[in-house]
Amino acid sequence: MARHPRESSNDHLFAKGLSATGVAGLFLLLRLFAITDYDWNAAFSVVSTLGIDDVVPMVIGTLMASxxxxxxxxxxxxxxxxxxxxxxxxxxxxxxxxxxxxxxxxxxxxxxxxxxxxxxxxxxxxxxxxxxxxxxxxxxxxxxxxxxxxxxxxxxxxxxxxxxxxxxxxxxVQVPWVSREYVHTTNGVIDGYVLENPPGFLKVLKEDGREIVILDIADVTGRQEIDPEP
Structure with missing residues (x-):
């Protein structure tokens, strides 16, 4: 039985949508492991900060990060x-x-x-x-x-x-899609990337060791952005 031309067109558009979603998902997965130096536990800590709607700023940020x-x-x-x-x-x-x-x-x-x-x-x-x-x-x-x-x-x-x-x-690219910063706290300076800024806290990926730390905003005394090097 021949398929209606409109059905074939809809199937083609659906397949293209699935392909785009798959590429976006693969991009997110690769970025997740790349910025955490392919460490499973660190990647698990970061995964809650990501979503499919983050792909566009992540693509641009990835291009500009290195x-x-x-x-x-x-x-x-x-x-x-x-x-x-x-x-x-x-x-x-x-x-x-x-x-x-x-x-x-x-x-x-x-x-x-x-x-x-x-x-x-x-x-x-x-x-x-x-x-x-x-x-x-x-x-x-x-x-x-x-x-x-x-x-x-x-x-x-x-x-x-x-x-x-x-x-x-x-x-x-192991540099995340956000700027590297010196986060000044009451306990010292943290060199890393602020991946999430929920009310009252900062989720920071440390440059050294690529581990996630969660800071109480009350302990943060300042933030200084670091320009990337070519």
């Missing part, structure tokens, strides 16, 4: 978006999504270069080299079919590339 790995990711994502837009031609409503993605990646790259100018010079160099290589592979594909096939796949698989980049960052 300037080095962010630079690597941006040096790959930027040329892919540029070459894709060149292939599309002049901006139009049909390419608005890719144009918005290109502007977003470009803004992230510009902010990284401005903040760490002189230290991440390799990011634009790597992006230019990769971009030129992709463009030439697409233009002279008849001379190097293998290179052309890879270039076509690379430019046409932006969603897969972004997903894989996000998962790799999730598994390798």
């Amino acid at each position: 300037p080095l790995l962010a630079g690597i990711a941006l040096s790959v994502l930027l040329p892919e978006a540029v070459v894709r837009q060149i292939r599309y031609g002049a901006p139009s409503w049909a390419t608005a999504g890719n144009l918005a993605w290109l502007v977003t990646v470009a803004l992230f790259t510009a902010a990284l270069l401005w903040t760490y100018r002189g230290q991440v010079w390799w990011v634009p160099v790597s992006a230019c080299v990769l971009g030129v290589a992709l463009y030439l592979s697409l233009r002279v594909g008849h001379k190097d079919r293998r290179g052309a096939r890879f270039a076509h796949w690379f430019v046409g698989s932006s969603a897969l590339i972004v997903t894989m980049a996000a998962l790799i960052l999730a598994a390798t």
Whole structure:
């Protein structure tokens, strides 16, 4: 018995929803273990602070937490978006999504270069080299079919590339998605990350040992944010 076209469309949308949820769940799991140095007990202490609705700020925070790995990711994502837009031609409503993605990646790259100018010079160099290589592979594909096939796949698989980049960052970046701080207390200074701030308490992941401590807000005398290093 043939299935109704609308049923097939609904099944496809449902499968895409499940896939997105699965990727989000995997991202959360990888971040959970990465920030706790893959310690089961520490991860169990942190899990109550996370939820699916935290994925978007966690993705952005993960990208910004490690300037080095962010630079690597941006040096790959930027040329892919540029070459894709060149292939599309002049901006139009049909390419608005890719144009918005290109502007977003470009803004992230510009902010990284401005903040760490002189230290991440390799990011634009790597992006230019990769971009030129992709463009030439697409233009002279008849001379190097293998290179052309890879270039076509690379430019046409932006969603897969972004997903894989996000998962790799999730598994390798041990810095949480919040700023590192010196939390001054009546018993001394704690170097760590404030993961949760419920009324009357702070839940802090310590930098040394990656263990969770819960502080009474009455014992906290000050907090000092530490800038990340490239």
